[in-house]
Amino acid sequence: MRDIAVVATAHSAVTSTTETPVESLVPVLNEVLANAGLQRSDVGFWCHGSCDYMIGQPFSFVQAVDALGAWPPIVESHVEMDGAWAMYEAWMKIATGECDTAVVFGNGKSSSADMFAVMALQLDPYTDAPLGLDQVSMAGLQARAALDAGVISERGMAEVAARSRRNAMTNPHALVSGEVSVDELLAAPRLHDPLRMHDLPTPGDGVSALVLAAGDVARSISDRPAWIRAIDHRIDAQRLGGRNLATVASATEAARRCGVGDGRIDVAEIHAPFTHEELLLTAALGIDPSVTEINPSGGALVSNVLMAAGLARVAHAAERVMHGTADRVLAHATQGPCLQQNLVCVMEGE
Amino acid sequence: MSDDVLRVRTPIGVDYGWTAGPRSTAYLQGLIDGKLLGKRCPTCTKVYFPPRNGTCPMCGVLLGDDDVEVGPAGTVTTFCVVNVPFLGQKIVPPYVAATILLDGADIGVQHLILGIDADKVRMGMRVEAVWKDSSQWGPTLENIDHFQPTGEPDVEFTDYAGQL
Numbered sequence: 001m002r003d004i005a006v007v008a009t010a011h012s013a014v015t016s017t018t019e020t021p022v023e024s025l026v027p028v029l030n031e032v033l034a035n036a037g038l039q040r041s042d043v044g045f046w047c048h049g050s051c052d053y054m055i056g057q058p059f060s061f062v063q064a065v066d067a068l069g070a071w072p073p074i075v076e077s078h079v080e081m082d083g084a085w086a087m088y089e090a091w092m093k094i095a096t097g098e099c100d101t102a103v104v105f106g107n108g109k110s111s112s113a114d115m116f117a118v119m120a121l122q123l124d125p126y127t128d129a130p131l132g133l134d135q136v137s138m139a140g141l142q143a144r145a146a147l148d149a150g151v152i153s154e155r156g157m158a159e160v161a162a163r164s165r166r167n168a169m170t171n172p173h174a175l176v177s178g179e180v181s182v183d184e185l186l187a188a189p190r191l192h193d194p195l196r197m198h199d200l201p202t203p204g205d206g207v208s209a210l211v212l213a214a215g216d217v218a219r220s221i222s223d224r225p226a227w228i229r230a231i232d233h234r235i236d237a238q239r240l241g242g243r244n245l246a247t248v249a250s251a252t253e254a255a256r257r258c259g260v261g262d263g264r265i266d267v268a269e270i271h272a273p274f275t276h277e278e279l280l281l282t283a284a285l286g287i288d289p290s291v292t293e294i295n296p297s298g299g300a301l302v303s304n305v306l307m308a309a310g311l312a313r314v315a316h317a318a319e320r321v322m323h324g325t326a327d328r329v330l331a332h333a334t335q336g337p338c339l340q341q342n343l344v345c346v347m348e349g350e
Numbered sequence: 351m352s353d354d355v356l357r358v359r360t361p362i363g364v365d366y367g368w369t370a371g372p373r374s375t376a377y378l379q380g381l382i383d384g385k386l387l388g389k390r391c392p393t394c395t396k397v398y399f400p401p402r403n404g405t406c407p408m409c410g411v412l413l414g415d416d417d418v419e420v421g422p423a424g425t426v427t428t429f430c431v432v433n434v435p436f437l438g439q440k441i442v443p444p445y446v447a448a449t450i451l452l453d454g455a456d457i458g459v460q461h462l463i464l465g466i467d468a469d470k471v472r473m474g475m476r477v478e479a480v481w482k483d484s485s486q487w488g489p490t491l492e493n494i495d496h497f498q499p500t501g502e503p504d505v506e507f508t509d510y511a512g513q514l
């Protein structure tokens with residue numbers, strides 16, 4: 001197996017933009033290429049994650065190619081998933097030896113519509129979608145199941161929110177940040193019982209991008225590449241009634257296959273748009289919060305650029321390795337209703 | 351058997367807001383004012399009318415901020431005679447849908463050719479915009495009712511072969 005690493009990253013996030021998604025891509029792609037010292041003609045493979053339902057335009061992902069400079073012809077692909085899954089495809093492409101470098105990017109425009117309603121369209125169209133659930137209702141069901149099972153607490157959820165906002169103060173792409181006390185948060189009313197406002201993600205428009213490279217190419221680009229030691233993704237049953245919502249079996253299995261427990265994890269970037277999801281995932285992934293720094297970026301709670309927030313976790317975790325402030329990190333991404341699909345990636349310094 | 355559910359209706363709808371982007375906004379605002387405004391690629395200098403998603407797809411760069419006025423005359427680069435009636439058709443066939451390369455632009459726009467028999471339309475033919483009354487103008491290329499021949503000599507194929 002070839003050694004493959006993350007060697008450069010770039011992000012953008014705003015509450016709302018009047019740019020087209022294609023216009024928003026260009027500066028971030030320019031930045032990630034500049035960070036890697038690459039020209040567009042040097043890129044072996046481009047892989048994109050996005051969702052047409054977000055802007056309500058069929059085949060909108062094809063337009064994203066307009067941001068790449070596809071002449072002379074390039075090699076590119078797209079997944080109708082968060083950009084983290086595009087990274088998985090690019091990682092495989094490099095692993096097979098078809099190319100040595102890849103630019104991976106995910107983008108979303110949450111301001112186009114009510115994303116909590118859009119995200120509900122992935123439910124079973126016969127049995128679940130007609131119930132009128134939106135994403136917050138689904139999250140509320142899962143939080144309630146976990147609270148009743150005694151595996152999380154409302155105070156624990158508020159602690160996640162407070163820590164995320166505090167960590168966000170050093171993340172220039174965070175859309176909400178600041179010091180706030182747990183008691184203050186718990187004094188707020190439950191808006192979607194048992195969820196309070198602080199339990200919900202902060203939606204944003206933007207892009208995350210990273211460059212993958214193999215072996216000596218990676219070493220020539222970065223002084224300290226974030227080597228991908230393991231990557232795996234697993235899927236639970238789609239039906240909300242078809243699984244125990246207080247556990248995340250697919251995340252546990254992905255973490256087991258990545259050997260997460262084989263050594264100390266310095267930093268874990270966990271893709272959890274809702275506070276209770278971070279608590280469920282921390283347990284499911286086998287992360288010890290007393291040892292591991294969780295979501296130093298602030299996570300999706302402080303900047304939830306749909307279809308980019310998972311890839312952003314990989315990028316932020318990799319940045320810690322590249323900056324030399326962590327040796328072994330975990331990145332996680334999720335898709336589907338109530339943590340249905342989970343991707344785990346373990347990265348290390350040289 | 352008669353009590354079995356054989357069919358369910360589960361209507362689903364989502365309302366979207368669409369953003370044109372700053373470059374296409376200039377194009378749409380220009381149409382409201384009766385102007386044909388494109389944008390130039392800073393790398394290859396090609397002029398895009400309309401500015402599409404705001405980038406030059408050949409170069410992968412953002413189009414420049416400056417407006418570039420194009421037209422109102424142009425050249426038919428290719429065309430199709432519509433003989434087939436279809437639901438919602440606004441014009442009685444036969445008529446000609448053409449790709450028109452407006453003077454100063456590097457990509458063609460599709461529009462209607464009138465004022466000439468359909469079988470007389472040809473590649474390289476010079477045409478000009480015939481605007482609707484300004485009271486009917488909005489942010490749409492439909493402000494131009496149709497294009498009609500100018501009577502100028504045809505343009506040589508080699509002069510527009512690069513913009514087909």
Ligand SMILES: [Zn+2]
Nearest residue numbers: 391394406409
């Ligand atoms: Zn160009």
